[in-house]
Amino acid sequence: MALMTFDELVHIVRSVFVRNGMSDGNAMIIATNCVSAERDGAASHGLFRVSQYVSSLKSGAVDGHAKPALDPDSAASVVSVDARNGFAQPALELSRQPAIEKARAAGVSIVTIRDSHHLSALWLDVEPFARAKLVALAFVNSIPRVVPWGGQEPVLGTNPMAFAVPREHEPPLIFDQASSAMAFGEIALAAKTGHSVSSGVGVDRHGQPTTIAQAIIDGGALLPFGGHKGSAITLMVELLAAALTGSNFSFEVGSSVAPGTRTVRTGELVILIDPRRIGASNFYQRVDVILDKLMASGVKRLPGNRRHQNRMRSLSEGIAVSDAMLATLNGYL
Amino acid sequence: MALMTFDELVHIVRSVFVRNGMSDGNAMIIATNCVSAERDGAASHGLFRVSQYVSSLKSGAVDGHAKPALDPDSAASVVSVDARNGFAQPALELSRQPAIEKARAAGVSIVTIRDSHHLSALWLDVEPFARAKLVALAFVNSIPRVVPWGGQEPVLGTNPMAFAVPREHEPPLIFDQASSAMAFGEIALAAKTGHSVSSGVGVDRHGQPTTIAQAIIDGGALLPFGGHKGSAITLMVELLAAALTGSNFSFEVGSSVAPGTRTVRTGELVILIDPRRIGASNFYQRVDVILDKLMASGVKRLPGNRRHQNRMRSLSEGIAVSDAMLATLNGYL
Numbered sequence: 001m002a003l004m005t006f007d008e009l010v011h012i013v014r015s016v017f018v019r020n021g022m023s024d025g026n027a028m029i030i031a032t033n034c035v036s037a038e039r040d041g042a043a044s045h046g047l048f049r050v051s052q053y054v055s056s057l058k059s060g061a062v063d064g065h066a067k068p069a070l071d072p073d074s075a076a077s078v079v080s081v082d083a084r085n086g087f088a089q090p091a092l093e094l095s096r097q098p099a100i101e102k103a104r105a106a107g108v109s110i111v112t113i114r115d116s117h118h119l120s121a122l123w124l125d126v127e128p129f130a131r132a133k134l135v136a137l138a139f140v141n142s143i144p145r146v147v148p149w150g151g152q153e154p155v156l157g158t159n160p161m162a163f164a165v166p167r168e169h170e171p172p173l174i175f176d177q178a179s180s181a182m183a184f185g186e187i188a189l190a191a192k193t194g195h196s197v198s199s200g201v202g203v204d205r206h207g208q209p210t211t212i213a214q215a216i217i218d219g220g221a222l223l224p225f226g227g228h229k230g231s232a233i234t235l236m237v238e239l240l241a242a243a244l245t246g247s248n249f250s251f252e253v254g255s256s257v258a259p260g261t262r263t264v265r266t267g268e269l270v271i272l273i274d275p276r277r278i279g280a281s282n283f284y285q286r287v288d289v290i291l292d293k294l295m296a297s298g299v300k301r302l303p304g305n306r307r308h309q310n311r312m313r314s315l316s317e318g319i320a321v322s323d324a325m326l327a328t329l330n331g332y333l
Numbered sequence: 334m335a336l337m338t339f340d341e342l343v344h345i346v347r348s349v350f351v352r353n354g355m356s357d358g359n360a361m362i363i364a365t366n367c368v369s370a371e372r373d374g375a376a377s378h379g380l381f382r383v384s385q386y387v388s389s390l391k392s393g394a395v396d397g398h399a400k401p402a403l404d405p406d407s408a409a410s411v412v413s414v415d416a417r418n419g420f421a422q423p424a425l426e427l428s429r430q431p432a433i434e435k436a437r438a439a440g441v442s443i444v445t446i447r448d449s450h451h452l453s454a455l456w457l458d459v460e461p462f463a464r465a466k467l468v469a470l471a472f473v474n475s476i477p478r479v480v481p482w483g484g485q486e487p488v489l490g491t492n493p494m495a496f497a498v499p500r501e502h503e504p505p506l507i508f509d510q511a512s513s514a515m516a517f518g519e520i521a522l523a524a525k526t527g528h529s530v531s532s533g534v535g536v537d538r539h540g541q542p543t544t545i546a547q548a549i550i551d552g553g554a555l556l557p558f559g560g561h562k563g564s565a566i567t568l569m570v571e572l573l574a575a576a577l578t579g580s581n582f583s584f585e586v587g588s589s590v591a592p593g594t595r596t597v598r599t600g601e602l603v604i605l606i607d608p609r610r611i612g613a614s615n616f617y618q619r620v621d622v623i624l625d626k627l628m629a630s631g632v633k634r635l636p637g638n639r640r641h642q643n644r645m646r647s648l649s650e651g652i653a654v655s656d657a658m659l660a661t662l663n664g665y666l
Contacts, residue, residue, distance in 0.1 A: 075440030075610040077410045107408030108443040108604070112611050135577065152631035163569045165576075173572075175565040226559020232508040232636050233566075235627070236496050239506075243498075243619040244468065246612055251626055271441070271604060277408040278445050279579055286576040293584055294568070298485035303565050 002326060003318030009035045016050060016332040021057040022064035029089050037121045039319055041310030044185030045121035047325050052119055054332055061264070062087065062117045068094050077102050077109045083116035088140070088268050091116055092125055099272055100132045107277035111270040112245040118142065118268060122162035123176035123304065125270065130164035130172030135273040138162045141241040141266045144251045146180045146222045149231030152207065154221035157250030158184045159237035168284035173291065175303035179234035180222040187213050187222070241267045335659060336651030342368045349383060349665040354390040355397035359423050366422050370454045372652055374643030377518030378454035380658050385452055387665055394597070395420065395450045401427050410435050410442045416449035421473070421601050424449055425458055432605055433465050440610035444603040445578040451475065451601060455495035456509035456637065458603065463497035463505030468606040471495045474574040474599045477584040479513045479555045482564030485540065487554035490583030491517045492570035501617035506624065508636035512567035513555040520546050520555070574600045
């Protein structure tokens with residue numbers, strides 16, 4: 001096990017991506033994103049994902065050299081980006097400044113990204129907007145892993161949504177949650193480490209409930225969180241992230257297809273609201289009021305708190321990387 | 334039991350409201366809203382609510398004569414309305430046309446309503462926007478009934494969110510769901526009719542799980558749907574509907590206070606997106622594609638289908654009103 005700095009790890013991961021088919025600019029953005037997830041303690045969305053990036057690139061499913069393009073005809077409060085079959089993060093990066101400016105000018109703006117691949121954690125997409133003092137809501141669709149409430153087949157994606165609120169004296173409040181009972185990355189990690197999952201999380205290849213992570217992965221499927229209500233949210237994410245952006249639905253990639261062997265080209269939608277432009281007086285004070293009340297009622301940890309603590313520790317003590325992971329990364333170089 | 338037409342019922346309910354302290358204009362809007370919920374089969378949000386409207390008016394907590402005011406300084410893509418301690422529906426009605434025009438002009442717009450009282454179903458708020466060919470997302474906070482995940486006290490509201498998508502040849506797809514495991518109106522109705530509720534829905538006055546609806550109402554509390562994920566959504570609704578609009582949080586009305594005896598003054602936020610202005614090609618066709626796929630996967634009923642069927646039956650056969658309800662309504666005249 002080695003303790004590494006953020007920059008050291010970004011350097012290695014960036015080199016891996018460049019060596020395996022990414023442009024240098026895209027590799028810098030995606031390596032920074034990937035190591036940020038690792039830094040914040042999201043094992044399922046950090047270095048664990050490097051092999052998926054590499055397999056996506058090698059299969060030719062994703063264009064690592066894609067140059068995302070801003071749509072010059074976007075409406076006044078919209079920023080539309082064509083990711084051109086690249087990863088979502090460079091497209092989002094391109095949209096960021098115009099989207100912030102539009103939200104500040106008109107009170108609200110929206111980013112649509114089409115034809116993209118999103119392998120990372122969603123809170124990293126919304127945090128920069130909250131740092132720019134905007135409220136942000138983001139939705140991403142993925143690949144078909146989730147059986148809708150009342151259905152028999154996995155036609156919906158794990159479809160995360162993220163929500164970020166700026167605070168005056170604290171880091172932003174951020175939640176990021178899959179619309180499935182558990183994120184697929186977490187289940188993949190549980191399978192790899194031989195852990196079981198809670199009941200209600202998934203079914204096996206025969207549609208029977210199971211707590212064996214590997215059985216969910218081997219032809220099984222996930223269930224939405226919270227029954228029919230979570231299922232409705234999963235569908236909402238498909239409509240926002242895919243239908244509204246002009247991207248593929250999750251089900252338009254067959255679940256039997258191996259990862260990376262066929263293009264996904266799904267979408268992302270981000271809504272930005274500027275509290276200063278919509279008549280919210282004392283917004284920061286009011287956010288503090290309700291969060292203080294939650295803590296007083298017995299809530300021990302606000303959404304995103306643990307990630308922030310992990311980040312502080314990683315930045316002061318270094319990021320712990322296992323020998324096996326280092327060997328994997330070196331193997332890609 | 335009597336079968337009545339929509340207009341007959343609106344006439345009666347409107348008269349009840351006027352007799353008990355509403356302006357004629359407000360009474361027309363709210364009676365139409367209330368009877369629409371009854372027509373669509375939402376027993377918990379239809380005529381059942383008339384007595385709550387009346388008690389709110391009689392206590393002086395709500396101003397039945399309030400004239401909502403549009404904020405003349407709203408940003409380009411925002412419509413802000415001060416409900417002036419009236420019910421939310423007249424404020425929303427006032428915002429509707431400018432909000433639709435702003436969404437069509439800039440691709441996205443937002444409505445904020447502050448200092449309002451919302452006793453009705455939320456899908457009725459979003460449906461007109463979907464009929465105007467916009468995608469709509471709405472959030473309302475309420476009174477403290479829900480214990481946050483990890484907390485000990487009911488500090489959050491039942492906080493519904495609604496989502497509506499226009500369709501080309503079908504009625505809009507609409508879901509409307511409380512962020513609690515069950516809507517309070519449904520539990521009140523269960524208590525009134527002596528039914529029990531599922532486990533996981535609520536706790537009694539001692540914080541112990543219960544399936545007795547009356548025990549949840551008598552000093553008990555509700556739980557969020559879907560564990561910590563539903564709890565995060567409940568908090569998100571507080572932040573969107575209250576902090577961003579400049580309204581009270583749900584907890585700022587004590588849960589021990591009898592309904593209607595103290596002002597609530599909560600808020601509502603609606604996000605509108607025009608599919609035609611954000612580069613979504615073939616939007617209607619794409620919506621059909623995923624809904625057809627859901628049905629093919631075994632889903633029997635899409636969100637909002639049952640309400641639409643109830644509406645069609647009510648409009649052709651009449652709305653069934655019990656003798657007891659008729660007596661209640663007549664008692665208020």
